[in-house]
């Protein structure tokens with residue numbers, strides 16, 4: 001086999017409860033991840049060296065060298081296998097870059113799956129999960145897909161049963177936000193307001209809404225502790241979130257570290273209407289619809 005292509009989804013965080021800052025610079029989380037139908041595609045082709053080419057959504061903002069998370073993933077996998085394998089990775093991006101939808105993590109997960117297959121390593125998911133956790137806090141979920149609760153820094157995962165399908169609208173922003181900067185701003189705001197930081201807890205009503213497939217309740221339970229920080233860093237997001245509510249979204253929140261905003265709709269048709277209204281309102285660079293949960297990386 002000379003070439004393997006893997007399709008991998010973006011994520012939105014349905015609950016992101018951020019605990020106190022740890023000594024290692026990370027925060028303990030309760031992170032309810034949900035994979036949605038916006039996909040990057042990573043093609044791994046046998047080659048002697050390691051190289052990457054990126055095309056599509058904001059490709060010019062993605063590193064074309066060893067800083068690319070997908071190349072880091074391939075190198076980590078080769079290191080784990082104890083061999084100096086080579087690969088060329090071609091990434092077709094649709095997931096917004098630095099948008100809070102874990103695009104880089106998705107590409108890293110896809111590269112792990114593709115290279116595991118291309119190099120005939122046959123490593124089980126557990127091994128790939130360990131390598132993933134070293135690459136970034138979001139990478140283990142990107143390997144898993146579906147809907148799952150992440151604890152620790154988000155890398156310890158418990159899959160959740162979800163009834164049915166939820167329909168989403170995503171408002172994409174101009175330019176990204178750095179994840180580290182948003183967490184630092186969250187700490188700064190907490191210090192400035194003297195907020196007592198509680199140990200993060202999963203919200204039972206949110207988990208019940210997922211189990212029951214109840215979009216109305218899920219909409220009211222969406223929470224992101226990073227949202228005030230993202231809105232502080234990018235004031236225009238307040239207007240985008242308001243517009244979603246005004247146009248009938250069941251719930252709205254900043255996705256992860258932002259600046260993408262997510263809106264929950266009643267149905268696929270409602271998502272289409274909401275997307276059209278948000279486009280007309282001019283509150284986003286682009287507006288797209290998607291559904292979730294969807295499975296993790298799939299070899300196509």
Ligand SMILES: C[C@](O)(CO)[C@H](O)COP(=O)(O)OP(=O)(O)OC[C@H]1O[C@@H](n2ccc(N)nc2=O)[C@H](O)[C@@H]1O
Nearest residue numbers: 025026027029136137138139153154179180183256257
């Ligand atoms: C915001 C989220 O996307 C929500 O899923 C994640 O928590 C971020 O995951 P990620 O992009 O994979 O982040 P990493 O590459 O692991 O970490 C980038 C930076 O984010 C901050 N970070 C990340 C995860 C975490 N639990 N606490 C943190 O404080 C740290 O400053 C870290 O240096």
Ligand SMILES: Nc1ncnc2c1ncn2[C@@H]1O[C@H](COP(=O)(O)OP(=O)(O)OP(=O)(O)O)[C@@H](O)[C@H]1O
Nearest residue numbers: 068069097098099100101102103104105107138179
């Ligand atoms: N394959 C990749 N795709 C996108 N960005 C990458 C990739 N590899 C490295 N990067 C770098 O990582 C940064 C963050 O990109 P990414 O799209 O993963 O952000 P994000 O979606 O906000 O992440 P998260 O939701 O996990 O916090 C980018 O600014 C880019 O420089």
